[in-house]
Amino acid sequence: MGRVRRRYPVGDPRVALSLSRRADRRVYRSGDTREPGPHADGRSASGRAEILVAVGPSQQQCGADPASVGGEEERRDYECEVLLGMIVESVDDIIKLSGHLTSNQWETIRTAANLLLKQHPEGVVVDCSGLEEVTPEGAQTFLDMLLHIESQNARIIVANVPPHVEEAIRHVPEVRSRLAIAKSVEDARKSLTVQQTFAAEATVESKTLKPKSHLIITLSGGRSDTYALAVAAALAEMRQLAVMVLYPIMIHRSQPLTVPIPEEEEAGQAALAEAEQFFESHRIKCETFMKRGRALYAIIEEISEQQEEKLVVVSLPDADTRAKEPASTAEHLLADVRSELILVRHPFDEPPATTPQE
Structure with missing residues (x-):
């Protein structure tokens, strides 16, 4: 059975969240919580959820329209990384962080950031409106993200930052002096689309x-x-x-x-x-x-x-x-x-x- 990534709007019934081998307890669909199986060695998994459409017998299970499933990889406008206590979503041209950022999750975010940079080389917008908690260790995520994106000659702008989250970010010295913060996602987008951006x-x-x-x-x-x-x-x-x-x-x-x-x-x-x-x-x-x-x-x-x-x-x-x-x-x-x-x-x-x- 082959699998291809398809582009569907958020909420489309054809979209299914499929876990890979890492997970503790994940939300698959609204209200549907399941326990993933352990690894072969008995370790519990934690990990990655992304939009996948299965080609083959499981199409009916996913609710995909067989006629709509093609054979090549296509650009998605939604991707989701589900972690214990935290969700990383790539929606259109932004990365949205939700939940509790209690450790450095840059490696988790890297793939989504690189994908957005290919599509939007001027820079990346990070929506922090869903963050409930950020610890000093979690705030290091923003420093690694900043260093990587600046190394690509692009800009990173965080938006919709709750006051308690901004306070935690400001305690990371290099982040405090270098990370750009916008009041809204729309303001961040406007700044990135200026004819000649700083980056x-x-x-x-x-x-x-x-x-x-x-x-x-x-x-x-x-x-x-x-x-x-x-x-x-x-x-x-x-x-x-x-x-x-x-x-x-x-x-x-x-x-x-x-x-x-x-x-x-x-x-x-x-x-x-x-x-x-x-x-x-x-x-x-x-x-x-x-x-x-x-x-x-x-x-x-x-x-x-x-x-x-x-x-x-x-x-x-x-x-x-x-x-x-x-x-x-x-x-x-x-x-x-x-x-x-x-x-x-x-x-x-x-x-x-x-x-x-x-």
């Missing part, structure tokens, strides 16, 4: 920076962008340069560099799309990308160092007297950026905005 930046930049005759323009997403684009276009035409359009995302040092910031990422996408249309209308070649960092001057210096023509146009933040903008940003850039630098602000045709007092 892919190294590859994108290596391709983008090959021609070393670019003018660099950084956008702020504010009113100054329009004026900075006009200045950059005039300089690019005069010096016969292509343009690199950068939207920097500044991350506070208390946060991991990969932390999702949906509002900022969406604003960046909109600003870059507008810039691309602008330069196309002027028949100026341009490339757009985002880059995360701790300080704007450091981002600018890192990129401009790759260019023979070190010319940078910066769109300054909107006027804000309480935040001392745009003077604060201008002062820092003039002190620290070594490249030829042109700072552009919008006209003060109205009183500068002020941040309301808290």
